[in-house]
Amino acid sequence: MMLQGDLSGTTDERLCWLLLRDEPARRTKRAPWWRLLGLVERNGVRAGLAYGHLPTEHARDMRKEITSGRMADYALAVDDAAERLSAEERRVLREAHTLPEWFMEDVERRYREIRRRS
Numbered sequence: 001m002m003l004q005g006d007l008s009g010t011t012d013e014r015l016c017w018l019l020l021r022d023e024p025a026r027r028t029k030r031a032p033w034w035r036l037l038g039l040v041e042r043n044g045v046r047a048g049l050a051y052g053h054l055p056t057e058h059a060r061d062m063r064k065e066i067t068s069g070r071m072a073d074y075a076l077a078v079d080d081a082a083e084r085l086s087a088e089e090r091r092v093l094r095e096a097h098t099l100p101e102w103f104m105e106d107v108e109r110r111y112r113e114i115r116r117r118s
Contacts, residue, residue: 012085012093013079013083015094015097017075017078019093019097020107073111077110077111080110081110085103
């Protein structure tokens with residue numbers, strides 16, 4: 001992703017997020033079916049399933065809830081990983097808008113840890 005505009009006041013953590021946000025968005029777009037069933041049960045919408053359907057607005061709201069939670073977890077993981085950037089990696093981030101090769105793998109590891117704790 002190409003970053004445009006004046007980014008001089010942007011933190012390194014925010015730059016990392018801006019560069020990576022499309023990947024977590026793609027990965028969190030769809031919730032696994034078993035997560036939706038758990039939400040359905042907790043939200044008392046089980047009667048809709050008994051008739052073979054789930055009211056559309058409830059399903060859409062549940063998907064958004066799951067997706068926004070996952071994106072928030074990714075944002076935390078990116079912030080944590082950004083703390084490990086060396087001075088040289090930060091310089092490259094600011095000048096070339098690129099991240100080290102290890103960064104996304106570290107974000108994924110941190111994301112899994114965050115999800116396990118929640």
